[in-house]
Amino acid sequence: MRNAVEASLDYGKRRGGCKASVLPRRRWGCYTPSMRLKSLELDHFRIYERLRLELPPGEVCLAGANAAGKTSLLEAVYYLATARSFRFAEDRDLVRWGAQGFGLRAAALRDDEETRLALAYRSGGKTAAVDGERCPRLSSILGRLLTCCFTVEDLDTVRGAAGRRRRFLDLVLGQVSQSYTRAMGELRDCLRQRNAALRADPLDRAAVTAWDRPLSRAAARIIELRRAAVDELAAPAPQIFAEITASRHDLRLDYEGPLEETRLGAADLEEAFIELLRRRFERDRRRGCTTAGPHRDDLALRLDGNDLRRYASRGQQRLAMVALRLAEADFLHQRTGTRPIFLLDDVASELDAETTARVLPALRSRVDQLLLTALPQDVGDLSVDGTVLSIDGGRVRQ
Amino acid sequence: MVPSLKRLLAALRRLPGVGAKSAQRIGYHLLRAEKSESYELARSIVNLAERVALCSICGNIAETTADENRRPVCEICSDPERDEERLLIVEEPYNVESFERTGVFNGRYHVLGGLFDPLAGIGAEELGLDKLRRRIAEAAYNEIILATSPTAAGEATAAYLRELLEPLNVRLTRIAVGLSAGADVDYADEVSLRLAVEGRREMH
Numbered sequence: 001m002r003n004a005v006e007a008s009l010d011y012g013k014r015r016g017g018c019k020a021s022v023l024p025r026r027r028w029g030c031y032t033p034s035m036r037l038k039s040l041e042l043d044h045f046r047i048y049e050r051l052r053l054e055l056p057p058g059e060v061c062l063a064g065a066n067a068a069g070k071t072s073l074l075e076a077v078y079y080l081a082t083a084r085s086f087r088f089a090e091d092r093d094l095v096r097w098g099a100q101g102f103g104l105r106a107a108a109l110r111d112d113e114e115t116r117l118a119l120a121y122r123s124g125g126k127t128a129a130v131d132g133e134r135c136p137r138l139s140s141i142l143g144r145l146l147t148c149c150f151t152v153e154d155l156d157t158v159r160g161a162a163g164r165r166r167r168f169l170d171l172v173l174g175q176v177s178q179s180y181t182r183a184m185g186e187l188r189d190c191l192r193q194r195n196a197a198l199r200a201d202p203l204d205r206a207a208v209t210a211w212d213r214p215l216s217r218a219a220a221r222i223i224e225l226r227r228a229a230v231d232e233l234a235a236p237a238p239q240i241f242a243e244i245t246a247s248r249h250d251l252r253l254d255y256e257g258p259l260e261e262t263r264l265g266a267a268d269l270e271e272a273f274i275e276l277l278r279r280r281f282e283r284d285r286r287r288g289c290t291t292a293g294p295h296r297d298d299l300a301l302r303l304d305g306n307d308l309r310r311y312a313s314r315g316q317q318r319l320a321m322v323a324l325r326l327a328e329a330d331f332l333h334q335r336t337g338t339r340p341i342f343l344l345d346d347v348a349s350e351l352d353a354e355t356t357a358r359v360l361p362a363l364r365s366r367v368d369q370l371l372l373t374a375l376p377q378d379v380g381d382l383s384v385d386g387t388v389l390s391i392d393g394g395r396v397r398q
Numbered sequence: 399m400v401p402s403l404k405r406l407l408a409a410l411r412r413l414p415g416v417g418a419k420s421a422q423r424i425g426y427h428l429l430r431a432e433k434s435e436s437y438e439l440a441r442s443i444v445n446l447a448e449r450v451a452l453c454s455i456c457g458n459i460a461e462t463t464a465d466e467n468r469r470p471v472c473e474i475c476s477d478p479e480r481d482e483e484r485l486l487i488v489e490e491p492y493n494v495e496s497f498e499r500t501g502v503f504n505g506r507y508h509v510l511g512g513l514f515d516p517l518a519g520i521g522a523e524e525l526g527l528d529k530l531r532r533r534i535a536e537a538a539y540n541e542i543i544l545a546t547s548p549t550a551a552g553e554a555t556a557a558y559l560r561e562l563l564e565p566l567n568v569r570l571t572r573i574a575v576g577l578s579a580g581a582d583v584d585y586a587d588e589v590s591l592r593l594a595v596e597g598r599r600e601m602h
């Protein structure tokens with residue numbers, strides 16, 4: 001019950017393909033709106049002192065030498081969508097050296113509907129505005145600019161610590177579910193408070209367990225939403241993997257946490273989680289922190305039964321991640337009824353020519369706007385279906 | 399800017415919800431207004447600080463009397479007509495006012511003056527929970543209603559109170575989460591607050 005109510009609060013209603021008669025249709029069948037970036041403005045962001053960029057419709061390839069600012073530009077777009085960097089960087093690292101803060105603005109089109117987004121960072125924190133109105137909280141900007149990316153750092157998403165994969169889930173879900181963002185905020189608060197109570201001297205046991213209920217409620221909600229997302233990402237993954245490798249393999253994704261064996265539903269999960277906290281109280285007390293919960297869970301990736309996180313070649317890890325990113329594009333589309341923007345960083349140096357030749361069409365069929373980057377000498381191999389802009393020293397030549 | 403004005407603006411800016419702009423507007427307004435307006439404002443502020451204290455029984459705000467030996471007692475605690483069977487526990491004095499406006503509750507109140515916040519060092523002692531336990535143990539309430547917000551801190555405080563009060567064998571209820579989860583009791587409108595009290599549930 002609570003599920004259905006909360007789901008309706010989420011950003012995009014799941015629009016059931018052809019059934020949604022209110023949507024305009026293309027002559028040749030179902031029509032789904034797409035997200036497109038129309039203009040982008042950067043102030044004091046990474047290498048960019050000031051950038052004012054109009055993006056032409058269709059695919060855009062940014063071509064430039066190393067350190068020209070290609071990745072930073074995609075990072076800015078992603079930051080506007082998620083309020084986080086895809087580079088696992090702190091906000092202050094994004095501020096141009098010597099500046100006090102940065103500002104990002106964009107005009108985005110969902111079909112013909114234009115939205116203006118703005119995000120500013122100062123040492124005091126981040127503020128956001130949508131269509132000129134300041135958002136009461138930062139999370140109001142999430143999900144306005146749907147994006148999906150594949151970057152050099154994605155290798156770490158597969159092989160890095162569990163935190164990388166949780167971040168992947170957080171960023172995907174943050175774009176589609178307000179209740180996920182809210183639950184994550186509650187989880188963070190509860191954990192900080194419970195951990196402070198665990199470290200209090202003298203210890204008041206009841207002051208610790210007082211947080212178990214709100215903590216478990218947030219945890220159950222998060223686990224439920226993550227599981228559903230993982231299942232939806234997992235469903236098309238093997239087929240996508242086959243599409244980009246031209247070979248058959250079994251690519252599996254599973255959410256990993258201490259309560260996953262039980263496969264309990266959300267309501268029972270809350271009780272089971274309270275029980276788990278109770279069982280682990282002594283351990284938590286010794287460590288001075290809450291040792292189980294969504295903040296410790298992981299996403300398992302397996303290829304033909306082998307754990308990709310540990311036992312796989314970089315090539316396999318990279319391919320699995322590309323497949324996962326394509327599945328993410330499908331997921332965002334399914335959940336919001338809108339096709340996302342896809343950011344593809346330096347694909348020519350990440351993947352071999354054959355794979356690139358299979359990945360690009362797979363991508364083009366999924367999104368309307370593909371923003372990609374390449375070294376000048378690699379541009380030819382990408383057969384860009386749109387505009388090539390050259391970029392150098394934080395400037396774009398249009 | 400002249401020092402006197404500067405001093406006033408600095409003081410105003412410390413008030414909640416007052417930024418540089420509004421402080422300036424208030425400051426210049428007072429400069430133009432009749433002197434009596436300033437005197438009345440200043441006197442009422444001083445009066446508030448001197449005459450209003452927390453009720454020694456329930457923690458609500460209370461007007462003190464000239465008699466310094468009398469401990470402050472609020473209007474509700476000194477009202478003999480109120481129902482002695484039920485006690486409603488809230489976070490802040492202004493929550494008492496909100497519940498009073500709904501008219502659904504005619505019992506006694508207890509104001510915690512905050513919620514659990516271990517990070518800020520606020521726990522059972524700071525919230526005077528032992529005093530609350532004694533108050534309940536010594537009286538004969540039939541029902542204790544926990545009306546903290548359905549936020550994480552509100553739930554944690556309610557959970558702690560349940561543990562604390564359970565041995566007293568008194569009926570414990572929690573206001574319904576008719577308030578959307580995460581909402582604050584202070585922002586709830588009268589209707590939803592009334593529904594929350596009417597739909598309260600036993601706490602287990």
Ligand SMILES: Nc1ncnc2c1ncn2[C@@H]1O[C@H](COP(=O)(O)OP(=O)(O)O)[C@@H](O)[C@H]1O
Nearest residue numbers: 046047066067068069070071072093095096097
């Ligand atoms: N906060 C910052 N301020 C100024 N320059 C930065 C900052 N962060 C990174 N850079 C510089 O920006 C340049 C461009 O980086 P990047 O966008 O990764 O280039 P590319 O992807 O084109 O190789 C690099 O030389 C890097 O040192």
Ligand SMILES: [Mg+2]
Nearest residue numbers: 070071072346
């Ligand atoms: Mg780069």
Ligand SMILES: [Zn+2]
Nearest residue numbers: 453456472475
């Ligand atoms: Zn009183």
